[in-house]
Amino acid sequence: MASLREVPCGQTVTVIKICGEGALKRRIMDMGITKGVEIFVRKVAPLGDPVEVKVRGYELSLRKTDAEMIEVK
């Protein structure tokens, strides 16, 4: 079990749990990152943050600190 932050580019993982609460958690879930969904980590921005992932058929960008809240396997 690891956080989305630690997943190297090019891998597909499944979400187990989203930690945290409030606006940020709600936003992450509203954008389609919920329990059981598959996430493909596409790339990291040229400056090293944020990351770009593919989820539910579209491209989403989120910061590494926020990716830490997402537990995946």
Added chain:
Amino acid sequence: MPVTIALAGNPNSGKTTMFNALTGSSQRVGNWPGVTVDKKEGRLKKYKDVTIIDLPGIYSLSPYTLEEVISRDYLVNEKPDVIINIVDGSNIERNLYLTTQILDVGIPVVIALNMIDIVNKSGDIIDIKKLSETLSCPVIETSAQKGTGLEALTKKAIELAKAGKKGTFKRQFSKPVELALSNIAELIKNNVPDENLRWYSIKFFERDEKVLERITLSDVIKGKIEQIILACEEELDDNSASIIASESYEYISDVVRSYVKKSRSGTTLSDKIDSIVTSRWLGLPIFAAIMFLVYYVSVSTVGSYVTDFTNDMFVGEWIQAPLANWLTSIGTAEWMIGLIVDGIVGGLGAIIGFLPQMLILFFFLAILEDSGYMARIAFLMDRIFRKVGLSGKSFIPLLIGTGCGVPGIMAARTIEQQNDRRMTIMTTTFMPCGAKLPLIALISSAVFGGTWWVAPSAYFLGIGAVVISGIILKKTKLFMGESSPFVIELPAYHIPMAGNVIRSMFERGSSFVKKAFTVYTLASILVWFGASFGFVNGTFGLVDNLNNSVLHNIGNSLALIFAPLGFGRWETTVASIMGLAAKEQVVGVFGVLTSIGNEDLALEMVDSANVGGLSPIAALFSSGIAAYSFLIFNLLCAPCFAAMNTIRTEMNNWKWTVFAIGYECVFAYVIALIFYQLGTFFSGGSFTAGTAVAFILLAVLLFMLFRPAPKQHDIEKSDSNLSATAGVSE
């Protein structure tokens, strides 16, 4: 029967294109009350009594972002007759998430399954009939871009509106949730409208603050509801809002799995473009090239050409000169000519002078937005800008700000997060704009003999001011209140639609002109009045010489304020005040007030770097340090009236406007004071009270820069006090 249709959908779902296609030229753009979110309204083509309201593009009806709150308040309180929900068929899963929430509200819905041409092209097959049955609302295939399906869509919408039937959609949550929802419904059914009962039950279950605030329930009932929620949360081991979000997506996944057949096409063209445009090695060079192009065309070449043309030729020679001649020929009093030609027309002319350049900038801005690149700019630049409390998208306002602050501030509208946008608006005018260049050149030539470092130092000063202000302000309660999550969609690339680009360009341009005229004209007249009138031999009247003007008196009385900064003379004070009308005026004022005696001559001397000729201006300053301190103050303090007025319209809130401009002035004053006092002290001056004050201010500044950011819970506690005391409430 008049019908109101609300247009709702995700950003990038083609909603703007749809709205334009449905309403044509009958649009009115305004603001939602109290906020700077565009409210667009229009009449449906060929139907006089059908109004279409374009809601902001949103992903959810959660209570956390401004756009979402506006949309749901509108849907629940204003109750449009029917909602057209635009769903991007090529991104159906996430788009349907909002759909389920809209259906919960209980108003009749028609789904416009948009971008159907792209869906067909990619080979995906969507079972419209089944989808419509499952969601119990009509689904119409459309392509807003191609204009297909729109007739059927609006017909269906009007039919539903006239039938006045409520939506019958009811998605099934898991058993524990359904049980909780029906128990809550039982408790609140007397307090909420019947047709929205389902929606309110879900919102109470989610503990939605905005709804809890509005519906007053007895403490007993509140306690019962909390019991119900807690029991459900325990059973499902998650918090209630997350349960709803998760189960909504599970439901949609099932729907999509059953009724959408995806052809397994590999990478799309958009993916291929993106793999180059935001790649590790090419991402930043491509970004730099695009920004250079935007800047070069809109600020350096075409932009400055058209601005000069409108200012000098169009306003100056074609309007002002003939107007003055005509007024003279009919025997108008001299002061009246001055008021009309220089005061009013000159003031209006300055706004018109901005316009062509602004249109060019807005044109590029619209292309960047419409093509999908704007989201990539945020992606590329986020890492740098978030450290100073700005957004990656702040790069564009700051860059444009080096040309002119007005479109720079307006470009901040592309930033979704309110805090980031406000911070950007406050700091954009720290960048030295085109009008500040003559002032920089003046100080550089007159005082520093034209050395190379003055001009670049002005840019570093501007960048430094942005960074320092960002860090300081980010740690204050004003900006810490709500964290702005950076979880953004990177939409597929599109070729920008000419219609959308042109429309957006003119919308932004006209919104500025409309709002700018009054305030700016009034301010120009006041400054003109102060410079042209005064007391000579005890009688008040028109004066030839600024030395006798009202401004002179004001300058004299205010000069003391600037003494600690090293330029406590009335000339420099008057120049700073006149700089508020337009920054390049500072040079002209010096020309008039010194023995040079002429505004144009001084400007010419600056152009040709005539050090000797400018010596009367250099003589105004006691030292190079004092002169540079003057430069610092004038570059950082409140911008010109046009920019200040833009700050007001973009903040759309008087308190924030006053705070922004006040902050800029105080910041400029403090930095100039520290620079002058410490500069004088370290170059051999004696230790004075001023030096002590400068050290104290420096210490305060450093403390505010490096203090640890206050903890989140402290802020939440003080948040309520803040909105009461500082009055900065929404």
